[in-house]
Amino acid sequence: MHEAAIAQSMFEIISEQARKYNAKPVKARITCGTFHTVNDELLSEAYQAIARDTQCAGTEFEIEHKPILAKCRKCDRKFEFHLDNPACTECSSDDFELLPDEPLILEEIEFQTE
């Protein structure tokens, strides 16, 4: 449901860039930490509703969900955290801390050229 707020901010950045390049944005690549719990379909639907009748209508999204990283307190290594096996992938220790979720980033926009 918070996808609506995210879509609004995204639309603001994308439409600003579309004006700057005077071109239609056809695709946007986004990276996002897993704990933002962003649903790709809801995000796209919310965006299309906002972008209707603008040159941003129809932008496709490619969303890469970044795994949660953890740092082992025993061997100091970083590893990908998975709920079904919450342990260090190197030394199997279960004493670790989760690192902050990756931010939501608009990485690049693909514009249509004539």
Next chain:
Amino acid sequence: MNKTVKIGRKILSANEEYAQRNRELLKQKNLPCLNFISSPGSGKTTLLCKTINDVKDKLRIGVIEGDIETDIDAEKIRATAAPVIQINTEGACHLAAAQIARGLNALPLDKLDMVCIENVGNLVCPSAFELGETAKIALLSVPEGDDKPAKYPALFAKAHALLITKADLLELGPQIQFDMEKVIQDVRKINKNIRIFPVSATTGKGMSDWYQWLVEFATAVDR
């Protein structure tokens, strides 16, 4: 051939800027700020009202009440005589940092020892929006079921403390299925340092441990 342009911008940067300003204001006033997050009906308002009354000799608490459109909860808080600011999100499922900035601005901060935010009832969305709070407090009520931390880990991973509310219902015996050990284990897997308090706002059981933590947290220098 299409043209690809690198952007590399944080999509929620506007919210983060407000959150940072809130954080700075709270720091300047030396005020701890707790963001209470849970599903609707987990007992946030009830817990806040009882807490405000029971610790009023030690902590003066001000409240920012987030609700989709009513001020029913704010009225309940007002009855405790604590200062309360109502924020209506008009449909949005979470509070945003700009709304908290307005709330902080309207509260008598110099007469408070702590600010508590009751976020919009929702177990998922609010934890993705930083408000500038000092800590998040998660609530999970017994009737919601013991599988929630495993299903919705984001909030439980970020929270400083977890209140397992309506613990009085555990005494119903076999009528209610809730495995406290499982909840504690699931939560500890993703958050080693979280404090967990089973509480009942109705019977008062477990509340004194929560109050003790709250007062210590509010007065700690290195919170």
